[in-house]
Amino acid sequence: xxxxxxxxxxxxxxxxxxxxxDHYSAPSRYIIAAAADALLKTEGHNWIPLIVEEVEDYKYQxxxxxxxxxxxxxxxxxxxxxxxxxxxxxxxxxxxxLAGEVTPKIxxxxxxxxxxxxxxxxxxxxxxxxxxxxxxxxxATRIAAEDRTTWQDFTPIVKLKCGIxxxxxxxxxxxxxxxxxxxxxxxxxxxxxxxxxxxxxxFERLNYxxxxxxxxxxxxxxxxxxxLVANANRSKxxxxxPITKMDCExxxxxxxxxxALFTI
Amino acid sequence: xxxxxxxxxxxxxxxxxxxxxxxxxFIPYLLExxxxxxxxxxxxxxxxxxxxxxxxxxxxxxxxxxxxFTRNDPVLMVEIKGRFTNAGSSINLTEGSSQYVRTRxxxxxxxxxxxxxxxxxxxxxxxxHIQLFRHHDKVIVPAxxxxxxxxxxxxxxxxxxxxxxxNTVRGLCVCVYNNKGGVGKTTxxxxxxxxxxxxxxxxxxxxxxxxxxxxxxxxxxxxxxxLSECLKDRTLDIRSTIVxxxxxxxxxxxSKVYHVFDVIPADLGMEAFTQDTQARVxxxxxxxxxxxxxxxxxxDYIFIDCPTQWVFFSQSGVYASxxxxxxxxxxxxxxxxxxxxxxxxxxxxxxxxxxxxGPIALPIFFNGSPSDGRAIDMAREEIDEIIGAxxxxxxxxxxxxxxxxxxxGNIDKTVFNLPEYAAVSSGAFxxxxxxxxxxxxxxxxxxxxxxxxxxx
Numbered sequence: 001x002x003x004x005x006x007x008x009x010x011x012x013x014x015x016x017x018x019x020x021x022d023h024y025s026a027p028s029r030y031i032i033a034a035a036a037d038a039l040l041k042t043e044g045h046n047w048i049p050l051i052v053e054e055v056e057d058y059k060y061q062x063x064x065x066x067x068x069x070x071x072x073x074x075x076x077x078x079x080x081x082x083x084x085x086x087x088x089x090x091x092x093x094x095x096x097x098l099a100g101e102v103t104p105k106i107x108x109x110x111x112x113x114x115x116x117x118x119x120x121x122x123x124x125x126x127x128x129x130x131x132x133x134x135x136x137x138x139x140a141t142r143i144a145a146e147d148r149t150t151w152q153d154f155t156p157i158v159k160l161k162c163g164i165x166x167x168x169x170x171x172x173x174x175x176x177x178x179x180x181x182x183x184x185x186x187x188x189x190x191x192x193x194x195x196x197x198x199x200x201x202x203f204e205r206l207n208y209x210x211x212x213x214x215x216x217x218x219x220x221x222x223x224x225x226x227x228l229v230a231n232a233n234r235s236k237x238x239x240x241x242p243i244t245k246m247d248c249e250x251x252x253x254x255x256x257x258x259x260a261l262f263t264i
Numbered sequence: 265x266x267x268x269x270x271x272x273x274x275x276x277x278x279x280x281x282x283x284x285x286x287x288x289x290f291i292p293y294l295l296e297x298x299x300x301x302x303x304x305x306x307x308x309x310x311x312x313x314x315x316x317x318x319x320x321x322x323x324x325x326x327x328x329x330x331x332x333f334t335r336n337d338p339v340l341m342v343e344i345k346g347r348f349t350n351a352g353s354s355i356n357l358t359e360g361s362s363q364y365v366r367t368r369x370x371x372x373x374x375x376x377x378x379x380x381x382x383x384x385x386x387x388x389x390x391x392x393h394i395q396l397f398r399h400h401d402k403v404i405v406p407a408x409x410x411x412x413x414x415x416x417x418x419x420x421x422x423x424x425x426x427x428x429x430x431n432t433v434r435g436l437c438v439c440v441y442n443n444k445g446g447v448g449k450t451t452x453x454x455x456x457x458x459x460x461x462x463x464x465x466x467x468x469x470x471x472x473x474x475x476x477x478x479x480x481x482x483x484x485x486x487x488x489x490x491l492s493e494c495l496k497d498r499t500l501d502i503r504s505t506i507v508x509x510x511x512x513x514x515x516x517x518x519s520k521v522y523h524v525f526d527v528i529p530a531d532l533g534m535e536a537f538t539q540d541t542q543a544r545v546x547x548x549x550x551x552x553x554x555x556x557x558x559x560x561x562x563x564d565y566i567f568i569d570c571p572t573q574w575v576f577f578s579q580s581g582v583y584a585s586x587x588x589x590x591x592x593x594x595x596x597x598x599x600x601x602x603x604x605x606x607x608x609x610x611x612x613x614x615x616x617x618x619x620x621x622g623p624i625a626l627p628i629f630f631n632g633s634p635s636d637g638r639a640i641d642m643a644r645e646e647i648d649e650i651i652g653a654x655x656x657x658x659x660x661x662x663x664x665x666x667x668x669x670x671x672x673g674n675i676d677k678t679v680f681n682l683p684e685y686a687a688v689s690s691g692a693f694x695x696x697x698x699x700x701x702x703x704x705x706x707x708x709x710x711x712x713x714x715x716x717x718x719x720x
Contacts, residue, residue, distance in 0.1 A: 004614075012540075
């Protein structure tokens with residue numbers, strides 16, 4: 001806010017200078033007419049301001065409290081009290097959230113079981129919700145039990161068999177949840193022959209898989225496994241399978257992942 | 265018009281280009297893009313002061329005058345610097361750097377030279393930075409900020425400079441302001457404006473002080489459409505607020521009416537300026553500038569008289585101006601300190617918001633002072649302290665704003681002073697500016713006008 005613009009100020013603006021929202025659908029016409037009557041009874045001074053952003057010199061775009069605009073227009077007012085807010089994405093989003101016109105979204109990556117259940121309950125209670133009938137206690141418990149940190153979308157929920165199926169139900173979640181998956185992992189280390197790799201080289205590759213939680217390796221101890229492999233007699237190995245017999249939590253499925261980093 | 269591949273032009277400039285390289289690899293393209301072909305440019309243009317030459321001068325040819333042959337009446341001068349000196353050290357033209365200040369002063373000198381009289385525009389550039397200056401009589405104001413050129417912005421930067429050059433503005437907007445009262449702002453405004461009017465300049469005065477001193481002193485009344493209403497209502501025509509100030513001279517048999525200047529008077533709506541009023545002024549203190557835009561090509565000078573204190577009216581006045589003229593009183597130390605605040609705080613704040621290089625502060629002057637004596641010495645000592653404090657606090661050199669005649673090797677601490685007689689006599693003008701009644705006072709103010717504005 002500065003002395004040379006109107007940001008943060010309550011301004012009485014000509015209605016002609018304000019562009020209304022193009023997506024807002026006001027409640028029934030009788031409510032608008034009654035509200036317009038109430039507005040005219042108090043000399044047309046709207047005490048609830050329209051929230052606007054300045055889009056260019058002497059031009060404003062309604063951001064939220066759209067009902068106020070509709071009523072003022074219906075009442076035939078030529079000017080309207082508006083609060084001018086900063087013209088930036090997060091500021092506009094915040095104003096819409098605070099006005100209750102937009103539901104704030106919850107980060108499912110980190111949400112607690114209780115929050116997940118509250119959100120699911122809220123979504124299920126909306127008229128015509130596709131989540132009606134979903135047991136929110138079960139669904140929330142199963143989702144919360146999962147490691148959600150690497151989820152790129154909501155599809156892993158389908159596999160949890162918690163009543164949320166692919167399609168409408170899953171899509172509904174996007175209205176209230178978002179995910180903040182970690183950035184994609186950096187380039188993997190180059191592929192190396194398991195027979196010739198040093199302990200350090202084996203560690204480097206296992207550590208990559210562990211750190212970035214690839215192929216279930218997040219439970220593997222890279223230091224322990226690299227030591228075991230490095231000390232094994234690898235000269236006659238014909239595959240990576242001997243690793244599965246080293247009692248180090250690496251099974252046949254994990255060997256598949258290892259094949260991306262090790263050759264024979 | 266020839267399309268210029270600026271990426272190729274920039275790529276062809278040696279990274280360690282010296283002045284000559286910039287002159288060869290950049291300036292011809294720049295001048296071409298600004299609309300001056302090869303016959304419309306002249307290198308090493310003599311300014312008429314000793315052996316002084318500006319690197320380039322330019323003007324569009326007319327039917328019988330090819331500029332590169334006649335070298336008459338240039339409209340643009342270009343001062344080139346290298347990216348590096350011949351000795352290999354880099355040249356930094358970032359606004360505020362010492363090399364920038366030196367280059368800026370150099371182009372000012374050229375524009376004020378005998379051959380610079382017709383020049384309306386000055387450019388400084390080293391091909392990494394560029395700035396355009398506007399020349400209005402004796403005043404040189406930035407027309408853009410000093411812009412860093414890159415492959416990404418160069419086309420837009422040069423096209424905006426071209427647009428400015430093609431739309432030469434007639435007027436200069438001057439705000440008369442000091443954050444301290446009692447320095448004679450209104451008296452200065454009225455008498456300076458009258459003096460410029462006697463020199464055939466078309467002048468508009470804007471009384472943007474809610475106390476309405478200027479309006480009252482001239483015996484004027486606002487029209488039906490008032491300035492305060494125009495601030496709020498964009499459908500009103502600001503031209504309708506203008507009231508001409510005329511002087512009636514009664515000779516023995518007949519009376520003659522002279523139009524001196526135009527005034528936009530202050531009105532009661534400004535005195536009754538409330539929170540509710542302010543809520544109707546879109547763009548807040550930036551609004552006055554928009555209101556005065558229609559006049560910038562109709563008048564030679566627009567003077568804005570504003571109140572003391574950094575409030576809506578004075579903020580608007582400074583924001584709307586190209587330059588700020590700061591009267592002080594030598595025996596009012598607070599007026600000197602407040603003048604420093606205008607230069608240090610308020611002008612930079614507005615400059616930052618405007619992003620077009622303006623406004624700039626003109627050096628201060630003493631209003632109503634003796635030319636020397638103990639009191640003047642004391643004022644100089646106080647100014648020395650102010651300059652020292654600003655240097656220590658923010659490394660800002662205020663010396664040019666207080667002692668504009670200081671040049672390297674010559675500590676000349678002269679401050680322009682308007683003699684006491686002029687201030688006292690003109691302070692009590694009765695509906696007629698003192699300069700129009702007293703020859704001596706007219707001479708004093710003419711000296712003030714020549715010091716700051718008239719380029720004769």
